[in-house]
Amino acid sequence: MPRRVARVLLDSPLPQLDRLFDYAIPEELAGDARPGVRVRVPLRTAGRVVDGYLVETIEGDDGERPLSDLDSVVSPVPVLPASLYALARAAADRAAGSAGDILRLAIPKRMVRAEKTALAAGTPATPIVSAAARAAAGAALAAFPGLERAIDAGERLALEAPPHPAQTASGRGVGAWAVLMASAAARTLAQGRSAIIAVPDHRDQDQITLALADLVAEEAVVAVDARQSTPARYSAFLRTLADVPCIVVGNRSAVYAPAHDVGLLMIWDDGDPLLSEPLTPGVHARDAALIRRELEGGSLVFVGHTRTTDVERLVALGWVRDLPAARRASPRVVLSAVREGESRSARVPSSAFTAARTALEHGPVLVQVARPGYAPTLVCARCRHPARCAHCGGPLHARAHGVVPVCGWCGRRAGDWACSECEATSVRMASSGSERTADELGRAFAGVRVVVADGEHPVLRVDSRPALVVATRGAEPIAEGGYRAVILLDGERMLQAEDLRIGESCLRWWSNAAALAAPGAPVHLVGVEGPVARALATWTQPAYARAELAERAPLRMPPTVRVATIEGPRRGVEEAIASVRETVPELDDLAVLGPLPRDEGVRALLRFDYGLGTRVADALRAAVIAHALRARKAAKGRHPAARNTLRVRVDVPDLDL
Known part of the structure; x- marks a missing residue:
């Protein structure tokens, strides 16, 4: 008899499990097993039950394949929309990573009480933007002629933020950039579409929130940041799942928010390192936003007082349009x-x-x-050699003039310090x-x-x-x-x-x-x-970015090329490099730098052109999976869970060996 089959993405850090697994849907779970819900499924190779997401279902399977049944449906709430899975899959593939790693950043941990509260509350009311707020937003956007039309057309834009402070209607001081971004978001909401604003930290987020308070109701703004408790963050995530537009304001993970019909995605100060994800696979918020815009449409706007070389490269290619202000201001x-x-x-x-x-x-x-x-920092008063701790070699610091120096590593006081170079006993502040x-x-x-x-x-x-x-x-x-x-x-x-x-x-x-x-x-x-x-x-920051790009291009430095790091045991790194060269023979002789000793293993850098990105990422991902399978096979019978020691990160910002 034909049967329904669930295709499940396992919530596992193992790279070899980064694919969809088929499970039969038993009759008792037929009503709850919908795409997007959390499920638990048996994993034969591990002999245990693991968590996962039901990505899609196949109707009318012939029933001849031997499939395990779904163990249970954890929650009836579909927390993984098809658009979010597509974004996670595309971002992971570009970064040679796992979709599960992206989803762990995008989907908060389930909180039962918060989920029950959200289900009981029902669908939130559609936010309304008053005529006065629309007029105020239009006045702020008028500083950039053509901005409203460009947003409506779904363009990719780069704006130089107004470099001066402003005041909200309540008299609170904010940056003029916050008023500009809040106005664009409010206008998008007034048109019945959602807007997402990603900022580096809570200071920027507070300014955006204050600017939005003059334009939209508090219920229309959804905050996403690390300061929230886990229940609050999960409640905010559930709000973005509703089929009602909203404005999402948060840190780098906000670019993944599954808001309804996103018409505008804005990033403030994309050069801030806080927008670079430190966790695997390390996808920068800027790159995730570019991918999302290509998948879902809508407008993407980069705003900042400066222009990163990454955005300037896109401007030079015509991929992003530089939209100047009607009247350019500068400090x-x-x-x-x-x-x-x-x-x-x-x-x-x-x-x-x-x-x-x-x-x-x-x-x-x-x-x-x-x-x-x-x-x-402290140095020797005679020879200027850095003052180091005699016990651990750490740097010495002083909290005030005349105070005994203290080691910054081990915390020991260095009252009897002597210079290792000239044996002087006095220090000075460097x-x-x-x-x-x-x-x-x-x-x-x-x-x-x-x-x-x-x-x-x-x-x-x-x-x-x-x-x-x-x-x-x-x-x-x-x-x-x-x-x-x-x-x-x-x-x-x-x-x-x-x-x-x-x-x-x-x-x-x-x-x-x-x-x-x-x-x-x-x-x-x-x-x-x-x-x-x-x-x-x-006040010509874009020109400086263009000059930087021109200097880096002959040296093949990022972002004129993409750079990946391969780190782990020497044999694994060398095998990965060999595999990439075999798969992508177009790589030149200078594409690989290293490997050089690094921590417990070695590290190599791989430079490649953007046109080779898909093939290089696929080859790196295949090398990681092959290494993980070999490690697991070698450890079988000796260790219950072998750890993958080969690490790959694509799009590192600089060549740091």
Whole structure:
């Protein structure tokens, strides 16, 4: 007799199980076994029952194949729509990973009580956007002529965010970029379609939420972020499954939200490393958004104060359109250098010092520094050799001047320290952190309120009263009405980091800080020259990205080419490289860098053109599966579960061996 067959994706980290398995649907489960539900199925090779998702059903199977029956349906809620599975499958295939790994990021853990509450509540009401809100959104979008038509046409766009603060109707300060993105989302919701906004962290998310509060009802906004409890996150996920439009605001995982009829997907500041997924298979939110747009349609918009080389490459190819503003605005950036007669060791030149003193008469002043703490690093006072712990070799730190140094690794006090190079017994501070900078500026500006904002002292907002706000990069608070001056310190030290994208990163840090300044307020970049400084001073970040691409292309550095890392035992890495070369003979002799020793094994880099991406990813995935099967076979009888030790990651940001 014909039977119904369930095709199930197992929730397993084993790469060899990343495919659909067929199970017969017993009669007692026929009513609940629908596509998208969670199920439990027997796995013969493991002799146990495992979790999975019912992806699809086959009607009218001939019944001749011997199939195991579904064990149970865990929940009647279809948490895996066909569109989400297609997105997870496509993203995993591009990254040589498993669809199950993507779904673990996209679908929260099941919470029974939250699920029952959502089922009892029924379908939420369709959100309504008032005429006044539509008019306000239209006024904000009018700053970019043609933006509304481009969104309606489902285009891929890149926008330069307005670099100045704004105020909500309730008087709360937010970035003008947040108002722009909230307006686009509200307009999309008014047309009966959903919008998704992905941002790096909770600070950005709070600004978007405040901007949306002026335009749409609170019930229309669905938050997705790591701050939520597991039940709250699962409830939010269930809300996105409803056939009612909404606005999803969250971190990198928000790009996978199964919202109803997505008409707009926006990403803020795609160069922020927080949008890069650290867990396997490591798909960047930008790449997942591009894949989703190709699968589902709708408009995709990248917004930022700077332009990453990744987005600029797409603009150069014509894949993404650069849409300029009607009137281009830019902060007043000053390149501050040490004047004649000043000490070369002066950390704050007289021009920046004078600007800060003048600005403090009217409101807060932001001082951006590279590192938190008092003195992040210590060196020998005589030979300048880094001060290291005699017990473990870790770096020594000091919380304040005259305090006994402490090891940053083992925590031991180094009261009897001696230099390993010259045997001197005194140390000096090699750099100043946020706390030491606050101490120094507090003495220089006696009587002025000093606020420290860093990882240990998080500050989200400051009022409009005069204050010196010393913040590390990325931790700058929002000032009501904007900062009256911005001083960017330690720029030369930031640029010395061993990172292919350090120029991009510095330009992004400085541009984001400059955008916090009030209109017309000076922004002083201290002690930096060269292309990055000129790009900030002229506010031509896309041109800097184009120049970076031109320099990287002859050297075959990302993102002009794609780069994959292969890490594990030497034999496994070499076999994987050989397999890829056999499958993709077009790879040139310089495609592989390494393998070099790394941790317990070796690591190699594989560079390849975008046109070869599908074949390379398939070959890498096949190599991982083959290695896992060999490892399991070799460990059979000795270890119940062999661990795959060959790891592959595609689209790493730089060539770091």
